[in-house]
C-alpha cells in the first residue's frame with residue numbers, strides 16, 4: 001500500500017511486473033539478486049536470499065495506493081518519464097488496472113503541488129479513519145499488507161508536544177493539531193491496522209515518540225527514513241574507506257541537479273530543509289569528529305539540490321572531497337554520478353516491503369518496533385533511543401545479513417576466521 005504513486009512507485013510496480021513477465025532482471029535488489037554465505041568459507045553454501053529466506057515471492061505481490069492525482073498508473077508512469085515508452089506500453093493492461101485512491105493531503109506541507117484527487121473530512125481524525133477504511137477494504141482482498149510512503153517530501157518540522165505520546169497524538173487528530181502532517185495520518189492508520197510502515201522520504205512521520213509507542217503497542221514494525229540511493233549511497237561507501245585508512249577530510253561539497261516532480265517539490269526551501277537535514281547527518285556519524293578531532297574536527301560539509309527540468313529523473317550529483325594524508329598533505333577526489341533516481345530507489349522499496357513483511361511475521365523482530373537491521377536502505381536510519389544510528393554501508397549490510405542468519409537459526413558471521421588455522 002503506497003501513499004504517493006509518482007516516479008518511484010510506478011517504477012517499482014512496473015518493474016516488478018516486468019520481472020514477473022520475464023522482460024528484465026531486478027538489478028539493485030538484494031532480496032532478489034543477493035546471496036548469503038552460510039557456515040564456513042570452506043562449506044561453499046551461498047544460496048540466493050530469495051530462495052532461502054521465507055520472504056514473499058514477486059508473483060504474490062499486489063499493489064494499491066493513494067495520490068493527489070487521479071488516473072491510472074499507465075498515465076502516471078508516462079508522466080514520471082522514468083521507463084522507456086515501449087516498456088510502459090508492453091505492460092499497459094496491467095498498469096491501467098491500478099488507480100490511486102484519493103489522498104489525505106494538505107498543501108501547507110507540499111506547497112508546489114495542487115491536489116486534484118483528495119479526501120474530504122471534518123478533521124484529521126476523520127481523514128485518518130478514511131485511510132483505515134481503505135486498508136480494511138484491501139485486507140479483504142489480500143493476506144498480508146505493508147505500507148511504504150513514496151509521497152513527496154513534506155516541509156521541515158521538529159517534534160513538538162503533540163508528537164510526544166500516543167495519547168497527545170490521538171487527541172491532536174481530533175483537535176486538528178497543525179503539527180500532524182498527512183504522512184503521519186497514513187502511518188498512524190497503518191500501525192493501528194497492524195501493518196508495518198516504511199518511509200522513503202525524509203519527513204518526520206513515524207520518527208516521533210507517539211508513533212514509536214504505537215508501533216510497540218501494536219507489535220508492528222517501523223524503520224528509518226529517506227531511501228539511500230544516489231549521492232548519499234556513494235558517500236556512505238567512500239567515507240568509511242577514508243576513515244578506515246585514517247585519511248582526514250577538510251571539506252565535502254555535494255551538489256545535485258534534478259528535474260523531476262521530486263526536484264520541483266524540493267525547490268521550496270522548507271521542503272529542501274527536510275532533505276538537507278536527512279543528508280547532512282551521514283558524515284557526522286561515520287567520521288565521529290568528537291572521537292577523531294584531528295582527522296574530521298574541521299570537516300566542512302555542504303549540500304545543494306537544484307531543480308533543473310531538462311534532466312527529468314536523471315539526476316547528476318557532483319562531489320568535491322578535500323582530503324589529507326601523511327603529514328597533512330592535501331589531495332582531492334571528484335565524483336560525478338550520472339544516476340537515475342527512481343531506478344536506484346525502486347529496488348530499495350521492493351526489498352523494504354519484503355523484509356518489513358518478514359519482520360512482521362517474525363516474533364523476535366516484530367516486538368522491537370524499530371527495525372534497525374534495515375538501516376542499509378536509509379539516509380536517516382532509526383535506532384533505539386540513546387543508540388547512535390549506523391551509517392556505514394558495509395556495517396549496515398553485515399547487520400542485515402546477520403539478522404537474517406539469526407532469525408533463520410544460522411551461525412552469525414564475524415569474519416574472525418581463526419577456525420581455518422587451528423589444529
Ligand SMILES: NC(=O)c1ccc[n+]([C@@H]2O[C@H](COP(=O)([O-])OP(=O)(O)OC[C@H]3O[C@@H](n4cnc5c(N)ncnc54)[C@H](O)[C@@H]3O)[C@@H](O)[C@H]2O)c1
Nearest residue numbers: 004006007008067103151152153201227229261262341345
Ligand atoms: N528517487 C530517489 O532516489 C529518492 C531517494 C530518496 C528519497 N526519495 C523520496 O521519495 C519520494 C518519492 O519520490 P518520487 O521521485 O517518486 O516523487 P514524485 O513527485 O514523482 O512522487 C511523489 C508522489 O506523491 C504524491 N503525494 C504527495 N503528497 C501526497 C499525500 N499526502 N498523499 C498521497 N500522495 C501524495 C504526489 O502527488 C506525487 O505523485 C520523495 O519524497 C523523494 O524525496 C526519492
